[in-house]
Amino acid sequence: MINAYYLQVLTIMGINVIMALGLNLITGVTGQLSLGHAAFMSIGAYAAAILTLNYGAPFWLALLFGALVAAFFGVLLGFPTLRLSGDYLAIATMGFGEITRVILLNLDIAGRALGISGIPHSSNFSTVWILAVLSIVTMVFVGNSRLGRAFLAIREDEIAAEAMGVNSTYYKIQAFALGSFFAGLGGGLYAHYITYLNPSDFGFMKSIEILNMVVLGGMGSIPGTILGAGVLTAVPEVLRAVREYRMLFYGGLLVFMMIFKPNGLLGGVHFSTIRNWLIRIFKGSAGSPAGGSRGGTGAGEDAKTRVQEG
Amino acid sequence: MFLQQLINGVTLGSTYALIALGYTMVYGIILLINFAHGEIYMVGSFIALILVVSYKVNIVAAFFAAMLGCMILGVLMERIAYRPLRHKNSNRLSALISAIGVSIFLSNLVLMLRGPQTTRFPDVIEYQFYSIGPAQISNLQILIIVISAALMLGLQYIVMRTKVGKAMRATSMDMQTAYLMGINVNRIVAITFAIGSSLGAAAGVLVGIYFNAVSPLMGTMAGMKAFTAAVLGGIGSIPGAMLGGVLLGVAEVLGVAYLSSSYRDAIAFGILIIILLIKPSGILGQRALKKV
Amino acid sequence: MSKKRLSALISIGLVVVLALGALLPMAAFAAGELKIGFLGALSGNVAIYGTQSLKGMKLAVEEINAAGGVLGKKLVIVEEDDRGDKTEVANIMQKYATQDKVFAVVGDPTTGATKVAAPIAQQNKIILISPGSTAPGVVEIGDYIFRDTLLDSVGAPAIAKYAIQTKKWKRFALITSINNDFSVGLSKLFEAGIKKYGGQVVIKESVSDGDTDFSAQITKIKAAKPDAIVFSAYYTEGALIMKEAQKQGLKVPMVGGDGLTAPPYIEIGGKAVEGSIFYNGFSPEQPTANTRKFLDAFAKKYNGEVAELFAAQGYDAVKIIAAALKKAGTTDPKAFRDAVAATKEFPGASGTITFLSNREPLKSPVYLLTVKNGEFGLLAKVPVKE
Incomplete structure (x- = not known):
């Protein structure tokens, strides 16, 4: 018995899987903590929506365009900031996220605080999950390639990786570009599913939500990330049963799960x-x-x- | 006008610095970005608000009660949400997510108990203004600047001159070795949280008095700004937190004054990124040596 | 390895439990009940609006049920918290339509969330009345979508005219909250109104909802020497801006919209907000019988709390729905919709409401108010024609 409500939750789950996989590549596999993933999502969402609404572009082209624009910004952010390490990179990505939000609030083409409405409802369960499966396959492929091994090497020990001839900046930018691409793709799907965009939906807390999926699932693990995205999409819906205590439970659950499984539900599982x-x-x-x-x-x-x- | 804006900026920056001190302290010892610190700050201002309004407590007593309350809260939080993670073979991000969980829990708890509205913090201190040339400064502004500077100096003294401070520094350098040297690491971390959280409460009360407003949602943005300030100054460095806070406040205010108020936060964060590019470990931060 | 397998089993178990939880039937409702869905945030950044309108809705439902319900059935509110998150808004609206099978929805008080929910409501032929959205592009979504707010296109020019012609203020500082859609839209109307009646906007500044520090903006505004500060957003920031102006010795009044007309404006602002002027759909000082009744009942139900605008609009939305249902005599979507659309001069708590043919609300008269001795006082009534 799949009614429209469950179908919708499952669709959103698919979108979250795509975005979380992108962040998993940056943070889980390559070890670069990013607190600005929602910014790439918003860039992809706005770019795709503007292309469909203002230029009548077909849906798939808009999706691709949104993802590419997001990837472009990933590279743009990557060049100067990737020489920062650890938490300094994290704060720079957080800053980038806030800057993106404020710029969207000031852009006429993005509708300022009014946002963009009336985006065609082109995403549906099958398009989302076809793209989600394609993303999963891509991620597995990347993980098993030379590229993926370089990412892992950087996470485990950047200096040793450099010593072994891995150009860490080059690979880190690649990770950012790929990760942002998937964030942008997810953003485009989101835009054409929810049909309305507002800068306030892509704030810091959204980045944190996606990060939660990756860490909860198990950093660096693709099945883990999928599970994390699934669980954290379902939890707020399931917790509706506890009414006004919902967010208390949600916060408590995060703490509890981390104590119970500090390396994520499927940490180290591939x-x-x-x-x-x-x-x-x-x-x-x-x-x-x-x-x-x-x-x-x-x-x-x-x-x-x-x-x-x- | 420039002088007036500078005063505005330094005051705002001092409020950031107050929150950043607690942030940087916890980070300095256990390398945890304690996301719940913003919430501790919020809880602190609510404790003082309730004491002053409902129980007619003197503001100075309420100030210390809030610090004490948050000290207990901070230690509890460390015990429940962070310590179990420290003993497991976990990565640092798990502790970060745990901190986010605590933060969501606390802000929603207060939201449930108090409702979402902004509450007025009563005027507990009579305003007085002093002129400095064309600009003016209020006694409250002076109070905030002085208290944050005093707390910074006090903290610096504790960390650099006392025995506990020495143990803290040892713990921050290498937790395992410190433990082997006979330092009770758990106790030191708990003390760190106690001090950091009481500083957060102090900030909450002062900011509540200064802006006359307290709300359950005030923690998130304040926490973010304070975190930024701490990183700007060099996270882990106590004078750095102060410097970073003041710089951030001045940058924000001057950005509004001379560029555009609609880009306020973008300007602040843009400056942050530029400074980090020039000085990748913050202004007063030390580049950690990596062992190969 | 076995430990890992154990953890995988636990994870899978968790997923199964979650899935089962989602499949469990929601709280069962008795057959003789009619369900109204509530949309709004009860937590998060915009919780204040959702919380208020839900309180108003509950009061209305209580009164209706005490009087015997509608069509022999009792009204029930189904409430879910959307946190202001658009994904949750879509999920909740979908849940209301497919699982709870509500016949009407009141919400969301904010424009953006309404724009997400409205297409789903329209598709399922569920009446949706937003008790707060003001920006364009809401009722246009479909013929099942309504709202009961005061249209700013009447109030903003009226208050601008009053400020310029009666108060003789000429120079205005205009402050907009850039992350508030209501404010961005209203600022444009204020600017046009000021221009029309011969005033001048001498400086434009921006703030954000949730800010507490306005020192830099006020210092700039002070230097521009305005006669009044026009602020287009809500009361919390409005009161704090006036506090800051008082601290900096800038003694000018504030001009604003119905977003400022809430008791906390005076409570937080204190003496600093004396002399402010704004417009509203009802007058707290000279309330109509319906407004009076609502304010008293609200205070009684919620421990003396003073009702705010969103509470009144949530209350009215439920009352309009009940009245239309009575008139239609059936919950058949088409007949019920037509009855709602035919609402004319409905004596609501937030004003007298008529739905125009495009489903926009017309509230007449508009009241111009001021703050005098810590109370809201009436300045003038402006009748509104279609």
Whole structure:
């Protein structure tokens, strides 16, 4: 029994999966904390919406355009700021997010505080989930490529990676460009689903919401990010049952889950790991050892010590 | 007019600095961006508000009661939401999300108990104005600037000159080694949270008095600005927080005065990014040496 | 590995529990009830408007049910908190339509959220009355979409005329809240009105909703020597701006819209807001019988709290819906819609409301008010024609 309400929640879940995967690439895989992911989402959303509304562009072209514009800004932000490290990068991305919001509030073409309304309702469950699956496949592909291994190397130890010949700035910008691309894609889908855009919807808290999905699911893990996006889209809806205590529960749940599973629900779990489980379940205990399969980023590699400072 | 705007900026900046001090302190010791600090600041101003309005408590007593209340709250928060994470093999971002959870919890708790409206903070201090050339400054503005400077000096003294401070610095350098050297790391972190949170409460009460307004939503933006101020000055550095706060306040006000008020926050954050590009660890921050 | 598998199992279990939770039937309602959905934020940055209109709605439903309900059935409010988040707004509206099967929705008090909910309401033929949105492009979404706010296109020129011709103020400082759609729209009307009656806008400044520091703007405005400050947003920032002006020794009054006409404006602003002038759909000083009745009942229900504009508009929306339902005699969407659209000179708490043929509200008269000795006082009544 899938009614319009569940279908809608599932659709939004798909949009969140795409955006969270983008952030996972930047923060989870490459280890660069970004607090401005909503800004890239808003850039993609506005660019796509303006293209459809003002220039009558077809939906798919608008989506692509929005994603590319977001990626362009990712690179633009990346060049100067990526020489910052750790929390200084985080604060710069947060600043970028606020700047984007304020600029949108001052742009006539973006409708200022009135926002953009009347965007055609072109996204639906199937377009969103086709693109979500494509994004997942892309992410797995990237993860298993030379690029993905360079990203991981930078996260684990930037200096060592540099010493081994990984040009960290180059790869970090690539990660930002790709991650922003997916944020922009998600933004375009969002714009054509909700049909209304307002700068206030892309504030700091939105960035935090997406970050929550990645961290809760398990940083660097693609199945984890998908699960995180799924859970955090569903939780506010499910918690409607507790009425006015909803946000109290939501906050408490974040704390509880982090204490219970500090590395996220599926931290260190990859599709290859899941495949190994399945093999083992179906073939008895004759499965291949953990992380040993030709899947590149096996579990063993990822579960090894994380930077532990606190 | 420039002088007047400068005074406006320094006052606003001092309020940022007050909040930033607590931020930078916690960060300096355990490298946690304590997102809930903005909420502690909000709770602090509500404690004082309720005491002053409903129980007719003297403002000075209410000020210290708020500091004490938030001190307890801060220690509790550390115990419940952060300490369990410190003992597990977790990454730093888990602690950050936990802090966000605490922040959402606290702001919604106050929202539920008090409603979303902005409440007036009574005028507990009579205004007096002093002229400096063409500009004027009020006793309240002087009070805020003086108190934030005094708290900064006091904090600097604690961290640099006392035994607890020494333990704090050791803990911040290397928690495990500090532990091996016989430092009770948990106690030191709890003390850090106690001091940081009571500073947040002090800021909340002073800002409540200064702007006459208290609301459950005041924590988020204030927290963000204070965090920015702390980073600008070099996060972990106590004089840096003060400097960063004042700079941010002055930049915002001068941005409104001479550029455009509709780009206010964009100007402030733009300056932040530019300064970080020139000085990647903030103005007074030290570039951490990386061990290879 | 087994530990990992355990955690995966726990995760999967969590998902199943969540999914089951979502599938569980919502609180069951008795058969003899008619459901009205509430849209609005009860938490987050715009919670103040949602909370207020919900309070008004609850009072209206209580009164209607005490008098025997409508069509022999009791009215029930289904309430969900949208936090001002547009995704949640869409989800809630969809839930109301598909699961709760509400026959009417009151909300959202803000324009943006209304624009997200309205297409879903229209598609499901559910009447939606927004108790607060003012910006253009709302009722245009469809013939099931209404609002019961005061149209600023009447009030803004009227108050500008009064300020210039009666008060003889000529020079105005115009302050807009750039993240508030109501304010951005109203500022344009104020500017046009001031120009029309021969006044001059000497300086334009921006603030944001939620700001508390206005020192820099006031210092600039002081230097421009205006006769009055025109502020187009809401009472909290309005009162704080006047406080700051008082601190800096700028002694000019504030001119504004119905967004300022709330008791907290005087409560927060104190002496600083004396002499402010603005327009409103009702006069707290000389209330009509309906307004008086509403204010008293509201204070009684909510421990002496004074009702604000959004409460009155939420109350009126429910009363309009009930009256139309009575007239239509059926919940058939088409007949009910036509009855709502035919609402004429409805004696509401927030003013006398007529829905025009384009579903925009007409409230006549408009009251011009001032703050005198810490109270709202009536200056003039301006009749409004279609």
